[in-house]
Amino acid sequence: MALRLRVIPAVIALSASALLLTACVPTESEPTSPTSTRTSAPSSTPSDSSTPEPSSSASSDPEATAVNLACTDLITPQAMYDFNPNFLLLNSFTPAAGSPAATALASKGVACRWENSTSGVTIDVSVAQPSPANVDSLKSKAGGKAAGFDGYFAVSGDTGTAQVFDGAYWATLSSQAFFEAGDVVELAADVRAALE
Numbered sequence: 529m530a531l532r533l534r535v536i537p538a539v540i541a542l543s544a545s546a547l548l549l550t551a552c553v554p555t556e557s558e559p560t561s562p563t564s565t566r567t568s569a570p571s572s573t574p575s576d577s578s579t580p581e582p583s584s585s586a587s588s589d590p591e592a593t594a595v596n597l598a599c600t601d602l603i604t605p606q607a608m609y610d611f612n613p614n615f616l617l618l619n620s621f622t623p624a625a626g627s628p629a630a631t632a633l634a635s636k637g638v639a640c641r642w643e644n645s646t647s648g649v650t651i652d653v654s655v656a657q658p659s660p661a662n663v664d665s666l667k668s669k670a671g672g673k674a675a676g677f678d679g680y681f682a683v684s685g686d687t688g689t690a691q692v693f694d695g696a697y698w699a700t701l702s703s704q705a706f707f708e709a710g711d712v713v714e715l716a717a718d719v720r721a722a723l724e
Contacts, residue, residue, distance in 0.1 A: 591659035592635040599640035628700035632656035674709035681709035
């Protein structure tokens with residue numbers, strides 16, 4: 529009788545173990561569905577995003593002259609560090625449509641973004657050599673004459689934008705950190721020096 533009582537719990541334990549092990553074995557349908565989802569999602573996403581980009585980055589100013597300056601030519605890392613050590617140059621970025629940086633790219637220019645690693649605030653710097661007709665149009669929309677540097681300054685929404693015209697060059701500096709022209713004097717001077 530005692531032996532029979534010991535055998536029953538052992539049989540129950542073995543049966544429970546066998547059930548647990550069979551529950552851990554995956555069925556064939558589980559691996560198949562994630563594989564098909566992963567394959568279809570990436571193949572459709574790049575083709576969707578790669579199609580609009582070339583049309584939006586196509587030059588809207590065919591008479592513009594290409595700018596051959598690097599972001600670190602416009603504002604050196606040391607100059608930005610002196611301005612605020614928290615700003616770091618991003619490797620690449622896509623400017624918002626209609627922004628000064630997007631307009632500069634459409635005029636064969638260069639656009640750069642520095643980001644504050646603490647607050648996430650950005651500074652966009654762009655330079656282009658638009659056609660003379662477009663330079664006149666840009667000047668007429670540049671805002672008021674800036675105090676502290678030879679250029680223009682305006683605030684739209686929560687973003688201040690400085691614009692500098694130097695010979696054939698048009699440079700812009702836009703940021704939520706620019707509340708008035710005095711906030712951008714140092715950086716505008718660095719960009720102007722790079723254009724001379």
